[in-house]
Amino acid sequence: MRRLAEAARIQRLMRALGDTADAETRVYFTGGASAVLEGWRAATVDVDLRIVPDRDEMLRAIPALKEELELNVELASPADFIPELPGWEERSRFIAREGQVSFYHYDFYSQALAKIERGHAQDAADVAAMIDRGLVEPGRLRELFEAIEPRLYRYPAIDPKSFRRALETALAGRP
Secondary structure (H helix, E strand, O other), rough: OOEEEHHHHHHHHHHHHHOOOOEEEEEEEEOOHHHHHHOOOOEEEEEEEEEEOOOHHHHHOOOOOOHHOOOOOEEOOHHHHHOOOOHHHHOOOEEEEEEOEEEOOOOHHHHHHHHHHHHHHHHHHHHHHHHHHOOHHHHHHHHHHHHHHHHHOOOOOOHHHHHHHHHHHHHOOOO
């Protein structure tokens, strides 16, 4: 059984992935990994990440790293669940560089909207933490939702009206 991922274990994964890459690569952390590295959670069950561009050497190394570090590593990002937000790459926050790999937090606005759409209790707490820490501004979050709303039809599991209601609930009482 794999252990919870705390900041030190995630940083070890970053070093190992940096040692593996043989070309310039970006790795975007999302979900619990961002929460842990930003400090509003002590640990997470999964380390969700996106590698850009895909690097076979890194993808091949992940199964062994999962065992060695006793981590759950998943290839997942908000773009797997909701349309990509305009400007997400520019808003993705730099974390560190290891070897030829630059590590980033996947755009917090994208993370917040994906969490709002999913609707779990931990997701709601994470969105509140992002807003409280100034990582997400409520008015801008609404604007970005409106930018992707016309493309929600490409995600048949999403009910746009329910998603909008969930957004308004998450932002209730916030300007």
